[in-house]
Amino acid sequence: MIDEDLLNEFGAVEIKIGKGVHLFHEKQKAAHYFQIKFGKIKMFNLTADGKIFTQGFFEAGGSFGEPPLFTDSNYPACTIAEEDTTLLKLSKSRFFKLLKENPDIHFEITRMLATRLLYKSMQLKVISSFKPEHRILSLIDYLKKEEGIPESQKFGVSLTRQHIADLTGLRVETVIRTVKTLEKDGSLKIIGHKIYR
Incomplete structure (x- = not known):
């Protein structure tokens, strides 16, 4: 979503995680913006009886885990690499600086978050009814x-x-x-x- 050169300009670092490796866990403090360069990430929750409820899959060019950055809260779900994955990782403070200096990108992030919110609302209705x-x-x-x-x-x-x-x-x-x-x-x-x- 955000141009890689711009992310690098603001101090993003490239990290690699292998298939089956967790990037962050539920209730862990949100501190970074993540964007996928290669690979695939699954975001999920574990229910009380140990079942997995998948929140979504994210692939190359996609980002994930942004909402708790804006609310200064913990991640509401866990993530795991579905395959070997390369990510760009940018600290929360530098991510906010990037958004403030690039209002067009800020708007696109807001649009993307609104779209995901609508999807979650739709899925809750569909799954329950x-x-x-x-x-x-x-x-x-x-x-x-x-x-x-x-x-x-x-x-x-x-x-x-x-x-x-x-x-x-x-x-x-x-x-x-x-x-x-x-x-x-x-x-x-x-x-x-x-x-x-």
Whole structure:
């Protein structure tokens, strides 16, 4: 999201973490802005009974964990590298300085946070109220919109069935069965195991 040269100009450092390594944990004090250069990060919570609830997946060019920087609070979730990942890490104070000196970037960060907030609100409603078919289609439609893909154009979902399950609160078996049902009724297409809508 933020140009790497600009991040470097404000003192960002490059860090590498291996697959399966945690970057930060829930309730840890938020102190840095993180942007992914290569790789993939999963943000999640552990429920009281030890189950994982996935908040989101973040890939190259994406950032994550910003809200607690603005509220001077702790991280509300944990993060783990889904694959070997390279990040740009910028201290909170330098991140705020960058935003103050670059109002256009500040606006883009605000827009991105508002979009994520709307998504969370939508997902809470969908997870609590709707059948698996609706949950899966709502997630895919959100991802398609985020990518800026026109409704008339086919969109290939890069998530695995497990990732879809994690993001919709469903079991992976339910996702597999529901995707097949959605393919039969024409709501989705499956080409080479990849979902298209």
